[in-house]
Amino acid sequence: MPTCAERPVILTGDRTTGPLHLGHYVGSLKNRVALQSTHRQFLLLADAQALTDNAHDPAKVSRNILEIATDYLAVGIEPDLTTICLQSHLPALADLTLLYMNFVTVARLERNPTIKDEIQARGFGRDIPAGFLCYPVAQAADITAFKATIVPVGEDQAPLIEQTNEIVRRINRQAGRDVLPEARALIPRVGRLPGIDGKAKMSKSQGNTIPLSAAPDQIRDAVRRMFTDPNHVRASDPGRIEGNVVFTYLDAFDDDPAAVANLKARYIRGGLGDSVVKERLDEVLQAILAPIRARRNLLARDPGHVLDVIRRGTAQARGVTEATLRDVRDALGLFTLHEPGGIVGDTHRMQYAQQ
Known part of the structure; x- marks a missing residue:
């Protein structure tokens, strides 16, 4: 059996906007439980992305962090096999998002079919929160920060993986070598589960779900x-x-x-x-x-245990994501301050000496 470091890396997760439901279970949770023993799996509590259309109610986003983590553990996610981590406490993700925004255009973001459908469903018109429009860039940062090669998503989310790979190719081309791997979408056998009303997919925002x-x-x-x-x-x-x-x-x-x-x-x-x-x-x-x-x-009955699982997983994920950020910055030749002493690396030190 391959070691943890040799296993294919999976990145998946959920926006912390409400408890998980049967649509999540059949669409991804069953897969996550099955794959955790053969893959290196990271599960992201996506509270930062949840704010892209819930900034008016941040308390809702915060209170659902423990709810969703509890759902993960209840369905059979094992913290020893799957790393459960909190998105907003991984600063490398925000840094990578900011970097990647320079490798994608607004026009390309607006053409993303997933984003177009979600904008229409939410009735934004032209009043689109910038964070929401840049959702594909943030997701690309999430996926690449863990160097994931497999991303379990619904069929409607596949365009986001395609856009992630476009950004990866641009970064690699700019760096002149393969710094980041491309990812493939793992689409479940059962497609989008309709809500109990039969009018739309099962969705927390539609109120047509059966919670776990x-x-x-x-x-x-x-x-x-x-x-x-x-x-x-x-x-x-x-x-x-x-x-x-x-x-x-x-x-x-x-x-x-x-x-x-x-x-x-x-x-x-x-x-x-x-x-x-x-x-x-x-x-x-x-x-x-x-x-x-x-x-x-x-x-x-023991929220402290659930919180400890999140803390330990986030600490582990922080090391992984910060290593990727360093790789990307170095590959692109970006200015870096090295500790201790606040002095730059050898290349820049030589440049200073010549000035």
């Missing part, structure tokens, strides 16, 4: 309210499974695809009520979330 911490009654109520086929009025009516949120969730979470296929056939043929399908989904989700909720409740 949901109580049994909350899960049951959410499943009961799920969008199905509006034309399937009676159990005897033939039903459609396309766009039917309940079947989408069964495809994503039920470990018995043969049973789901049988339910689909009966539903399409007619003779199967929505209540039967929803009961099946409720059983599946209750079984998945019960152990997560139990672990989460235990962790919530």
